[in-house]
Amino acid sequence: GAGVSQSPRYKVAKRGQDVALRCDPISGHVSLFWYQQALGQGPEFLTYFQNEAQLDKSGLPSDRFFAERPEGSVSTLKIQRTQQEDSAVYLCASSLAAEAFFGQGTRLTVV
C-alpha cells in the first residue's frame, strides 16, 4: 500500500478485556516496529521484527503484551486483560533502510 495502515483507529476497551491491534506495513519493508505513546509523551519502543523474527521485545511492559508477525508482513499487537495504564496511542512503523515510516496509530482507551 501507499503507507503504513493501522486498525482500528480508535478502540475503547473495558478493563480486563483483551484487544488486538493490527498493522499493515509498507509492502516489501523488512523491519517493523511497535511504539507506545502516552498522552503528552514521546513514543516509547515496544518491540521490533525483522521479517517474521521478533528480534527485540525488551520494551514490552509486561507479559500481558504480545506481538506477532507470522508471515513477515502484517503484524498484530495483543494486550490481554487491559488495564487503565495501557491507555495510549500505539504506533506501528516499517522501514527498509535508514528511515521509518509511521502509521496514524491506534488510540486505545481503557475504561
Added chain:
Amino acid sequence: AQSVTQLGSHVSVSEGALVLLRCNYSSSVPPYLFWYVQYPNQGLQLLLKYTSAATLVKGINGFEAEFKKSETSFHLTKPSAHMSDAAEYFCAVSDDGNNRLAFGKGNQVVVIP
C-alpha cells in the same frame, strides 16, 4: 543506551520569527539522529535525518538541523515560522538507521499570528 533530551514542552513563536527547537543526545556509538513532526490525529512524519554525512542537514518545509558532536546536539531551526508549522516535534536517536528509535518528550509549537 541512547537517549535524547528536549527541553520546554511548549514553544510559542510569532509568525515570521525564527523557530529553534533544541535536542541533545546521548549515545555510546556514532548516532543516527532524526526530527519528526506530528500533526493532530496523524502519524509521525520525517522532517530530516543525520546519518554521518554532512553535519548540516536540510529537510522538508524549510527546516534544517546541525549536528554538533562537541555539544552532543542536533537543534532544529527554521528561519521564518508559518502558521502551518504548528505541530508537535520530536527528536529521536538510533544506534543505526534500522534499529529502535529513542524519542524525546517532544515540543508542542504554537505559532502566534
